[in-house]
Amino acid sequence: MLGFAYAFSQGGLLTEMAEANPDLVVVTQDLGPLSPFAERFPQRYFDVGISEANLIGVAAGLAHAGKLPFVVAMAPFVSMRSFEQIRNSCGYNGCNVKIIAPCSGLEGGHWGATHHAVEDLGLLRMIPGMTVLCPGDPAEAARAVAAAAAIDGPVYIRFGYVQPIEGYGEEFQVGRAVLLREGSDVVLIATGASVTQAIAAHDLLKQAGVSARVLNMHTIKPIDREAIEAAATEVGRVVTVEEHFVNGGLGGAVAEIMAELGSGRLVRLGLQDEFVMEIAAYPDILELVGLDPGSIAAAARSLLG
């Protein structure tokens, strides 16, 4: 399911939340009316047009004056064009702004690298006080939005091209990775849309007699250090999977923890410090950059050699 579709479907969820919380407002930027929120609460719905710096400033001002603003804005633009506003107003000044960011990762596909949000996790997780969520399936995305409202501080929620995970209905706990498959040979730590790819890789590995643990790392900050340390010490072979540059995002975070721990081997899958210059639609683009189940399984097996 497209992250876009999600962002719009959140209109219903945000409307429900807004019924219960009179302070909840929505600030957005030319994404079309986020109905039914805009219909139900026209006074609490602000479209600032195509202006990312202003977008976050306005949201921060609203938060400062006691409102609970949910920003809905395209991930590549809100994470980079408004980065300093997020850092200064939401981070440094601590404004309680929630950012829902669709079109993250490689979902933009054929639109080209201007529309690939492959730096957002790294950028946002550098900001003190920020919570960074990257849900792995549609229902989890909704739970992440609800969880964000309860957090006292700024939250960035990345919406990628996530698909439903069969039989998955885990309670959403910020900062706690979810064990989706147990395994003893290798640990696949995935986030966002890569979670379903990792599960498919798990199945491929199983057919080949490799036992892979799959973790859904839906929270990039604060990251579940305990789960990463357990993966590094109990299994010792870790593969991170994300639609992001391998520097700075999930792979970066896991590498930092494993380096401090001084234990385990790591392969980071994602964009290897190169923009995607080829033109490819989603999900074909995943094969191009090595984020499809076959590539993930091959990376896992490379650690077993």
Add this chain to the structure above:
Amino acid sequence: MGTMPDLELAQRLKARATTLRRHIVTMASGGQVIHLGGSMSCADVMAALFFHFLEVEGGERPKDHFILSKGHTVHAFHACLAELGKIEEAEFRTLAQTGTRLAGHPSLKAPLVEFATGSLGHGLSLGIGIALAERLDGLDSKTVVLMGDGELQEGSVWEAALSASNFGLTNLLAIVDRNEFQGSGAVADVQPLDPLEDKWRSFGWNTVVVDGHDMGAILEGLGRFPAKRGPTVMIAETIKGKGVPSVQGSPRAHYVSLSDEQVAEALAVLEVE
């Protein structure tokens, strides 16, 4: 039509502005380098805001809101804090020293700071957000954002300018301290802004241009707010470093430390009647 300014009030505020300037000059003495020019240029406007126009004290949430978007001229704000009794004058000596509350830009450690600013071009959007919230809550309040003229080179200011008029924020007042200089020289040489009033008007703002060192004119300008519709901008034409004869009206005023002689000369000029 604007009301006749109260002469007694104007005189009182003029004296207060002079006191603010004396404080700022003190801060630039003893080898301390500060953003003197922009702090001195906005002193009259700051006096009018903090000792007449705004209610920024009381309770957890101030009635009115002030954002110093040109955060580097924080010294004028710190001078106001002393005059409001929020800090001791003696605390000026701690300026920029380790452990102080008086940083080189507004810090949340200092009293009455709503936003820790410093990076230019952020304040107007913050003001829009506050003004939207206050309007939603049905509050009769003012939100004032003070910007520099060099700051208007930031594109984000114009994103916000479009937005504020689109939202029809009558409760938002932007003030431009137009002292004609920025870090590297004259604004007119670096990146001219003219016709400035026309720019704001074409963005849907009510505009008023005043002599930013004439208290009567400032009060009259502030009296135009709120307009019937839309946000208001007051462009205060000022002199960078106003009150320090050795540097005023020159690029040297921007970021400077004053010698004992310069301080003495300035304080002589700034004798409070």
